[in-house]
Amino acid sequence: xxxxxxxxVYIQQILVLEVDDSHNDCALRKGRMIGRLIQxxxxxxxxxxSVLSNGTVSYKERLRSGLVGIKKDDAVDxxxxxxxxxxxxxxxxxxxxxxxxxxxxxxxxxVLHLCKKMELQGIxxxxxxxTIVINCYCRxxxxxxxxxxxxxxxxxxxxxxxxxxxxxxxxLCLEGRVSEAVELVDHRMxxxxxxxxxxxxxxxxxxxxxxxxxxxxxDLLRKMEDRKVKPxxxxxxxxxxxxxxxxxxxDALRLFNEMETKxxxxxxxxxxxxxRGFCNAGRWDDGAQLLRDMITREITPYIVTFNALIxxxxxxxxxTEAKELYNEMITRGIDPDTIxxxxxxYGLCMLR
DNA sequence: CTAGGGTTAG
Numbered sequence: 336x337x338x339x340x341x342x343x344v345y346i347q348q349i350l351v352l353e354v355d356d357s358h359n360d361c362a363l364r365k366g367r368m369i370g371r372l373i374q375x376x377x378x379x380x381x382x383x384x385s386v387l388s389n390g391t392v393s394y395k396e397r398l399r400s401g402l403v404g405i406k407k408d409d410a411v412d413x414x415x416x417x418x419x420x421x422x423x424x425x426x427x428x429x430x431x432x433x434x435x436x437x438x439x440x441x442x443x444x445x446v447l448h449l450c451k452k453m454e455l456q457g458i459x460x461x462x463x464x465x466t467i468v469i470n471c472y473c474r475x476x477x478x479x480x481x482x483x484x485x486x487x488x489x490x491x492x493x494x495x496x497x498x499x500x501x502x503x504x505x506x507l508c509l510e511g512r513v514s515e516a517v518e519l520v521d522h523r524m525x526x527x528x529x530x531x532x533x534x535x536x537x538x539x540x541x542x543x544x545x546x547x548x549x550x551x552x553x554d555l556l557r558k559m560e561d562r563k564v565k566p567x568x569x570x571x572x573x574x575x576x577x578x579x580x581x582x583x584x585x586d587a588l589r590l591f592n593e594m595e596t597k598x599x600x601x602x603x604x605x606x607x608x609x610x611r612g613f614c615n616a617g618r619w620d621d622g623a624q625l626l627r628d629m630i631t632r633e634i635t636p637y638i639v640t641f642n643a644l645i646x647x648x649x650x651x652x653x654x655t656e657a658k659e660l661y662n663e664m665i666t667r668g669i670d671p672d673t674i675x676x677x678x679x680x681y682g683l684c685m686l687r
Numbered sequence: 688c689t690a691g692g693g694t695t696a697g
Binding site: 426427428429430431432433434435438461462463464465466467468469470473496497498499500501502503504505508533534535536537538539540541542544567568569570571572573575576602603604605606607608610611637638639640641642643646672673674675677678681 | 689690692693694695696697
């Protein structure tokens with residue numbers, strides 16, 4: 336009976352969570368409305384500015400300040416005003432800024448469309464705009480067109496550089512074509528005298544770890560070191576996560592210690608992967624030790640960290656310890672979510 | 688001046 340009561344308390348907490356969510360939603364909607372309301376004022380201000388400056392710097396000003404989260408209509412409008420403008424004549428740098436701004440809002444087709452319109456105006460691409468084009472094709476999973484853009488680049492007399500290769504490489508990884516990606520780095524990229532950097536190996540490592548190929552990811556890590564590219568925390572974290580999912584906890588720990596000796600500080604992701612790995616292996620005590628470790632090192636645990644530990648404690652029948660952790664997360668100001676309560680409720684139901 | 692990348696829970 337007391338367990339039943341505790342269950343109800345937790346279920347009530349879930350209901351409170353959902354109410355909070357709807358509040359957030361309301362707030363969001365309100366925010367959007369306010370955004371819409373102030374829009375005309377912004378336009379009015381902008382026109383005033385244009386008139387003041389005789390219409391000469393309007394697109395420059397918009398490029399400088401109005402690209403974050405730009406909508407389709409505004410983007411097309413800005414593009415048209417650039418194409419029409421003669422004083423000053425927009426440069427390719429201006430177009431690069433516009434295209435990259437739109438690309439950041441993930442409207443890749445729009446970027447490609449505007450690029451075509453730019454070409455029709457007799458404006459020729461350079462290395463920068465073509466790399467943006469390559470990225471857009473890659474994101475739309477049209478690798479064939481991305482490779483054609485490389486051809487265009489060569490025809491115009493530009494050499495693909497590290498960024499160009501990295502962009503293409505990411506495209507291959509997005510499609511799961513990891514071996515081709517490795518081939519591209521080892522041959523085309525290196526042979527062309529392009530030095531790989533930390534952005535070269537990130538997507539490759541990610542894809543390898545995601546497809547349960549941590550052994551290859553480890554090989555790649557050694558290759559990076561041979562090529563004097565310093566792996567970053569995120570690279571180590573991805574591999575450690577892969578090893579933990581494989582159940583190779585000792586290897587994961589070895590890598591964890593290795594990054595320490597190299598002066599690379601683990602972060603909350605690194606710890607979470609390890610804690611989850613140990614918990615899944617039933618080694619909740621080691622998991623709890625790691626949690627204490629991260630707290631002493633002032634790496635703030637996330638809700639994920641606590642959830643993993645609570646869940647594993649519950650499955651071990653250590654309900655008291657699980658509840659202690661639940662209380663600790665509350666005192667730390669971390670709001671439990673449905674996953675937290677699910678674990679606790681499960682534990683209470685199993686107790687009987 | 689302007690281009691590219693990657694990580695956690697039931």
